[in-house]
Amino acid sequence: MHVRAKRLVGLLVAPVLGGCLLAGCVAGSRAGDDGQARSAQVQRARQVADAWRGSAAATAWSRGFYPMADEVQVPASGWHSRADEQAYETGNFALRGDLPAATTGQGKVEWASGGTLTRPLWGARKAYGSFARNDSAGSRLTVTGARLGTTAITTSRGTATVPAWLFTLDGYDSPLKRVAVSASKVPGAPVAPAREGAAGGLRIIPRLTGTAPDGRSVTVRATHGACDDGPVVGALETDASVVLYASVTGARDGACTAQLIEQDVEVGLRRPLGDRVLLDAFTGRPVTSADG
Template sequence: MHTHAKRLVSLFLAPLLAVCLLAGCGDSLRADGDHASNQSVRKQKIRAGQVADAWRGSSSALAWSKGYYPMADAVQLPESGWQNTADERAYETKNFVLRGNLPATVSARAKVDWGNGDTLTRPLWGANKAYQSFALGRDDGPRLTVTGARLGETTIVTSRGTATVPAWLFTLEGYDTPLQRVAVTPSKLPKSPIGQARQGSADGLQRVARLAGTATDGRSITVRAAHGACDDGPVVNVLETDESVVLYASVAGARSGPCASELIEQSVKVELRRPLGDRILLDAFTGRPVPYGEPNGASPSWT
């Protein structure tokens, strides 16, 4: 009888135990996952704070505040935009042909002017160097034709606000307004007062690849951040101070198992509490300013 009773109890409890285990294990995994995720974010935020503290009042921050660091495209399209998809394709593939002569450089140096009394003298690019920065001159596919150039001025967004800078104005066949290329060299990036984060010191911290754009009102920025093929995409958090805006990136929903090794860049919009202004935009992983454009592209932020 005792054995029979035990069997009845076992049969009665088994379904309840199964339900309990399923529910309990699920809740436990979610709780552990949330706890680990929160721990990682806390460590990443601590690193972001360390970067902000290191830059605050540093000689590097002073050098940055006095330099010329463009944060927008150095090449500016004709005012009307491209007339057709063939011309757009030619620009994207840098397929230009030069018909005529480009002028020699008239001066070795030129002035960057922020319009508030702040100016800076920087080396001036020659017309030929400026042309080669956006033109590969291939013969295959659609092409754009440059017929001449003259030295003029344009405006560009920089780390210190909008500045008026010298620019080469390239005349394009079939267009009433020129293609403009900023003609001054960016300043040298100052040495960071803090080194790159050590591997594993801030769980899951990733590098922010580059700045892709800033809203007109400065209340949001768009950055490019990398992630893999086996996750839910990049996440970019922000730590704001009076002197800096520090971005700390990670990936969401990383999964184990077979996965392609290539990294995928994705645009992420980051909202700010107040306009970016002249605050320095920093990357928590590298401890350095976030650049605009590719390092070897047409619009590097610094030399």
């Protein structure tokens, strides 16, 4: 899924602070954050990390197929114009050709490190509908056909080759690709969610929007309001997990319009994410590329 959120100026990069502690390394946060609130956030992050360690949920996660990158991959050449990019961002597509008939059965996920898994296969029309949400006036991208092929994608278990629908776009030599197999069901958290307003003002992290090629950073969707200076996301790293804790900085008292602004935040990690599970401190659940 592509980014549809309102974007503010650039990305906020959470700097690495603090040293490595027994339970993990604490990264992120921003200078000036309230120390007591941050302490509560880190305490909650440790609670989540401890609950996941050796849990049935962790075992289920280690055996599933969970994309950690966008399941829709734009043409290799990139967009030819800003108008085409905006059409993609708003899901404005026109279908001017026939799509293959509904496909049933299973598709195979093959990891570069070894191991395979079969997952339900998507039909071309379902795959098309996952990114083509509009067909309105203005700039549109035109799909003229599709065929079933493969693509590589970053997952919670490393890079995998998976079935993908390759959509032909008018004016483009390379296709738009959409992963054609369903992700595994995300296991329930082995810990209850934090209480609203507790744990130092923690906020939910809706979804993952990207993982750096070297795994040394992740970009996640975070939220804030109209009367603060924006979101900040920290990371508690252990050998088995990376727990992200999100809050806002510079919150101001007084009258404020009711807005929920979404913004992408890049969080640096002390070492590559690898096969460590990425978790949200508020919910205790994995952070995935699916819309939250």
